[in-house]
Amino acid sequence: MTGHKTAVNALGVYADRTKASLDDPRVETIAEALRRTGNKSIGVVSTAEVEDATPAAVVAHTRLRADKADIVGMFFVVKPEIVLGGGSAYFLPQSTPGSKRKDDKDYIAMFRDAGYTLATDKTELVAAKGTNTGKILGLFHTGNMDTTLDREFLKKGSVEKFPNQPGLVEMTQTALDQLSKDEDGFFLMVEAASVDKMSHPMDWERSLFETIEFDKAVGIGMEFAKTHPDTLIVATGDHTHGVSIIGTIDDQKPGEEMRDKVGVYADAGFPNYTDENGDGYPDKVDVTRRLAIFASNFPDYYETFRPKLDGPFEPAVQNGAKQYIANEKYKDVPGAVLRVGNLPKTAGTAVHAVDDVVLQATGPGAEEFKGYMEESDVYRVLADTLALAPATN
Amino acid sequence: MKQRPITRRKLVLLGSAVALVKMTGASSASTATATATLGFDELYGKISVLGLSFSDKVKGLAEAEVSMQGFMAPPLKAEANFFVLTETPMALCPFCSSDADWPDNIVVIYLDEAQTFEQANAPIEVSGRLEVGSWTDPETGFVSLLRIVDAHFRTA
Ligand SMILES: [Zn+2]
Numbered sequence: 001m002t003g004h005k006t007a008v009n010a011l012g013v014y015a016d017r018t019k020a021s022l023d024d025p026r027v028e029t030i031a032e033a034l035r036r037t038g039n040k041s042i043g044v045v046s047t048a049e050v051e052d053a054t055p056a057a058v059v060a061h062t063r064l065r066a067d068k069a070d071i072v073g074m075f076f077v078v079k080p081e082i083v084l085g086g087g088s089a090y091f092l093p094q095s096t097p098g099s100k101r102k103d104d105k106d107y108i109a110m111f112r113d114a115g116y117t118l119a120t121d122k123t124e125l126v127a128a129k130g131t132n133t134g135k136i137l138g139l140f141h142t143g144n145m146d147t148t149l150d151r152e153f154l155k156k157g158s159v160e161k162f163p164n165q166p167g168l169v170e171m172t173q174t175a176l177d178q179l180s181k182d183e184d185g186f187f188l189m190v191e192a193a194s195v196d197k198m199s200h201p202m203d204w205e206r207s208l209f210e211t212i213e214f215d216k217a218v219g220i221g222m223e224f225a226k227t228h229p230d231t232l233i234v235a236t237g238d239h240t241h242g243v244s245i246i247g248t249i250d251d252q253k254p255g256e257e258m259r260d261k262v263g264v265y266a267d268a269g270f271p272n273y274t275d276e277n278g279d280g281y282p283d284k285v286d287v288t289r290r291l292a293i294f295a296s297n298f299p300d301y302y303e304t305f306r307p308k309l310d311g312p313f314e315p316a317v318q319n320g321a322k323q324y325i326a327n328e329k330y331k332d333v334p335g336a337v338l339r340v341g342n343l344p345k346t347a348g349t350a351v352h353a354v355d356d357v358v359l360q361a362t363g364p365g366a367e368e369f370k371g372y373m374e375e376s377d378v379y380r381v382l383a384d385t386l387a388l389a390p391a392t393n
Numbered sequence: 394m395k396q397r398p399i400t401r402r403k404l405v406l407l408g409s410a411v412a413l414v415k416m417t418g419a420s421s422a423s424t425a426t427a428t429a430t431l432g433f434d435e436l437y438g439k440i441s442v443l444g445l446s447f448s449d450k451v452k453g454l455a456e457a458e459v460s461m462q463g464f465m466a467p468p469l470k471a472e473a474n475f476f477v478l479t480e481t482p483m484a485l486c487p488f489c490s491s492d493a494d495w496p497d498n499i500v501v502i503y504l505d506e507a508q509t510f511e512q513a514n515a516p517i518e519v520s521g522r523l524e525v526g527s528w529t530d531p532e533t534g535f536v537s538l539l540r541i542v543d544a545h546f547r548t549a
Contacts, residue, residue: 098442120442317482328514
């Protein structure tokens with residue numbers, strides 16, 4: 001998040017041609033600009049590893065987003081007041097089982113020593129709300145956090161191992177409660193990371209549940225803005241996926257093949273999800289008439305036309321030649337058909353697309369978002385609204 | 394087993410201990426006792442955000458002959474003499490992922506002799522001696538905490 005365009009996989013740098021990934025010319029991130037120009041607090045919230053590209057972009061400078069152990073160090077340099085998400089493996093010294101560091105640095109201890117209150121599950125996050133240190137490091141998973149569908153409904157993925165993870169809504173609420181104590185204001189980046197993480201393997205139901213959760217997190221922001229009208233809220237994506245809802249899949253439709261059950265245009269009707277308990281999520285994900293969602297690009301995979309109740313979808317696996325082939329785990333799902341991919345065999349999942357992205361904004365400065373804009377110019381609106389300027393003294 | 398036999402991967406370090414390796418291999422085969430089976434869900438006793446700890450079963454089986462079922466992830470480098478055994482077949486997004494994105498519950502397998510890569514969809518059964526504790530592969534820098542060494546595998 002710098003307001004500058006850069007290269008694929010780069011964060012906060014102009015990519016240079018040397019092989020080393022940490023020596024590229026740096027561009028100031030929004031967090032550094034905030035630190036340089038004033039006293040606003042900074043928050044970073046994601047359901048991914050906090051070292052993942054979007055949360056990292058708030059603070060990091062590297063040619064390679066995969067430099068996750070280094071990115072933890074970059075968080076430590078900037079010290080955002082709130083850091084909530086997954087990815088604890090990169091905070092642990094290499095001697096600790098589960099660590100993904102290659103050195104002995106114990107960033108958990110370092111953040112604690114720097115005055116952070118540590119939270120490792122939902123209960124500790126609630127307790128951390130009462131902290132007077134003003135700084136919370138919440139790490140709720142060694143890797144990416146589980147999806148809402150797994151956390152709250154199916155209990156699959158790694159929920160058995162990490163049974164008490166908070167969701168994006170609780171994390172956003174905690175972040176706002178804490179950051180809003182700063183009279184100088186704050187910047188908070190909230191990422192519903194698994195909308196993307198589940199779109200890659202074409203796990204549409206998980207991705208949609210994440211989108212509902214994102215909507216609720218935006219709702220928390222809107223509620224906050226009601227009592228804090230000097231708040232600009234910007235909701236956007238950093239990219240799209242080649243994915244569309246094209247109708248419904250109706251198990252009751254006649255036909256031998258699952259494709260016969262796909263209803264389009266007027267034949268689609270409406271899905272029969274219910275929300276009896278009013279929590280905003282479908283009570284049941286595997287209803288008989290569900291959304292039909294397909295990707296424009298894919299590796300070889302078995303299309304099952306059904307939600308994946310046993311855990312996140314893994315459409316393709318690598319063979320010995322490092323080529324992705326269809327994961328046979330799904331071959332015997334009733335009605336499953338092999339779809340021969342249109343991506344190179346080096347791609348194991350569906351990929352990002354370059355479609356225009358929707359941006360919605362409300363609050364002071366929102367009127368500056370209009371017409372067609374370059375994505376990197378979103379930063380300009382933020383900089384204007386935050387009145388970023390060199391210190392006057 | 395009290396005496397720690399010299400493993401193939403130590404051969405990389407020792408260079409000239411070929412005969413010794415063969416001898417130990419033969420003697421350990423003749424004294425081999427029943428092989429314990431180990432499941433992926435039995436690896437860790439405590440799993441937490443602040444680190445994992447190995448289960449009592451894993452600690453008890455250190456240096457013992459074990460067998461494990463899983464899936465072979467493709468070698469990191471073609472010339473590597475080890476591979477990673479995973480609970481489910483792996484599909485890493487080439488854009489988002491790096492070698493560091495392996496799941497927590499992996500076991501690194503050092504083969505006693507080269508075997509051809511098994512197709513990714515087929516579960517395999519690996520047998521060998523369980524090693525517990527941090528070890529950095531000198532050629533690749535790959536750090537592992539749990540290994541099966543002097544290993545061989547077959548389709549499960
Ligand atoms: Zn992505």
